[in-house]
Amino acid sequence: MPKSLHEQLNPPDPMRVIGLISGTSCDGVDAALCEIGGEGQGHVQIKLLDFVTEPYSKKIQQDVLKVSRGESRTEEVCRLNFRLGATFARAAMSVLMKAGLKPSDIHAVGSHGQTVAHLPPRFDSGIMATGISERIGSTLQLGEAAMIAEQLEVPVVSNFRTRDMAAGGQGAPLIPYIDYLLLTHPEHARLAVNIGGITNFTYLPAGAQEEEVLAFDTGPGNMLIDAMIQLMTLGKQGYDKDGELAAQGEVDGYILSELLKHEFLKRKPPKSTGREEFGLAYAKQLYEWGIKRAVKPKDTLRTVTDFTAIALSEAYKNWIEPKGRIGEIIVSGGGALNATLMARVKKEFGKVEFHLSDDFGLPVKAKEAIGFAVLARETLRGRPGNLRSATGAFGPRILGQITPA
Ligand SMILES: Nc1ncnc2c1ncn2[C@@H]1O[C@H](COP(=O)(O)OP(=O)(O)O)[C@@H](O)[C@H]1O
Ligand SMILES: [Mg+2]
Numbered sequence: 001m002p003k004s005l006h007e008q009l010n011p012p013d014p015m016r017v018i019g020l021i022s023g024t025s026c027d028g029v030d031a032a033l034c035e036i037g038g039e040g041q042g043h044v045q046i047k048l049l050d051f052v053t054e055p056y057s058k059k060i061q062q063d064v065l066k067v068s069r070g071e072s073r074t075e076e077v078c079r080l081n082f083r084l085g086a087t088f089a090r091a092a093m094s095v096l097m098k099a100g101l102k103p104s105d106i107h108a109v110g111s112h113g114q115t116v117a118h119l120p121p122r123f124d125s126g127i128m129a130t131g132i133s134e135r136i137g138s139t140l141q142l143g144e145a146a147m148i149a150e151q152l153e154v155p156v157v158s159n160f161r162t163r164d165m166a167a168g169g170q171g172a173p174l175i176p177y178i179d180y181l182l183l184t185h186p187e188h189a190r191l192a193v194n195i196g197g198i199t200n201f202t203y204l205p206a207g208a209q210e211e212e213v214l215a216f217d218t219g220p221g222n223m224l225i226d227a228m229i230q231l232m233t234l235g236k237q238g239y240d241k242d243g244e245l246a247a248q249g250e251v252d253g254y255i256l257s258e259l260l261k262h263e264f265l266k267r268k269p270p271k272s273t274g275r276e277e278f279g280l281a282y283a284k285q286l287y288e289w290g291i292k293r294a295v296k297p298k299d300t301l302r303t304v305t306d307f308t309a310i311a312l313s314e315a316y317k318n319w320i321e322p323k324g325r326i327g328e329i330i331v332s333g334g335g336a337l338n339a340t341l342m343a344r345v346k347k348e349f350g351k352v353e354f355h356l357s358d359d360f361g362l363p364v365k366a367k368e369a370i371g372f373a374v375l376a377r378e379t380l381r382g383r384p385g386n387l388r389s390a391t392g393a394f395g396p397r398i399l400g401q402i403t404p405a
Pocket of ligand 2: 022023024025026027028030
């Protein structure tokens, strides 16, 4: 006997939710199985029961990148949406299996999906239906929620970004709300940094109120490093495991100083970036430039690794430090596992106390997936999940769409 819709939408606490996301790195679906209770800043409690990453096949990865570049036919996009839905469902099943649980043991899934296009208002020229010449933003995450609901027979919350955008926001970033809930310290300011494909951070002043939170992209994350190593190894290696190859290289001062002139670093926040600015095309230019200047490929790799760390600290020094120094920096995302990158980040931040998000019960690779489990619960409880100060929306909104079990 399936649960009534009312029961599905009102699960008890602690709520068991699986959060699913694949980020800009396109490496695979992160699945975090969480038990969540409590409400409001400092009160939400999370127990991570288990975590897996379901890697993308080469084919899926190539298809996602192709759609993202705008080179696919409509049918290909259509097919990919459902195939990704199946991949997301598989990731949810494998985290359940790993935990020794079954779908009926959980209450909901929160699925971010895979972003293939993200066009905040200022990039688009649509005219609002009202005739007011206001620009409409748009965003598209693939990974059909119906496929997940069908496989697991639990309600699925998906498409978190759309409502914020419909309300005039950038639809991103959304994780700052999670940082605000879980990581605000009453007495000192913190910086929560996530190094995914792109690096972004959330600045949380001491005892932060919602409107005091600042969040924006600081530049490349693993994106340049991944692209560089793929060029170096002719595609054999997808990323610089633990930063081992970069550790063998030396920084080329000239290339580094040129990289630091990148226009994005000077742009005023709020700002966001992506593959258009720091993707394969940019990496190829750099790689060829390195070869022309007779710089060894591993030195170029080391240089982009250091550039990634410095772009982050520049963003802090330019836009945050003038407001007051932070007490701690808390790093998450796959980039936290790159020891060479982390060493440079620590050096840049000097005396600031350094933590991985693991120290706060949020393992670096799981943090964003946990975030979408928390956001799904906020939606089911009828609470907004966006921060106006981070997305620029007209106001707080309950995020997402719900597909019943
Ligand atoms: N052990 C590791 N050593 C170095 N880099 C790693 C390691 N594990 C993951 N990464 C990097 O993290 C990236 C994935 O990070 P993730 O946080 O999932 O980013 P995104 O949210 O963009 O998908 C990989 O592409 C890789 O570059
Ligand atoms: Mg990822």
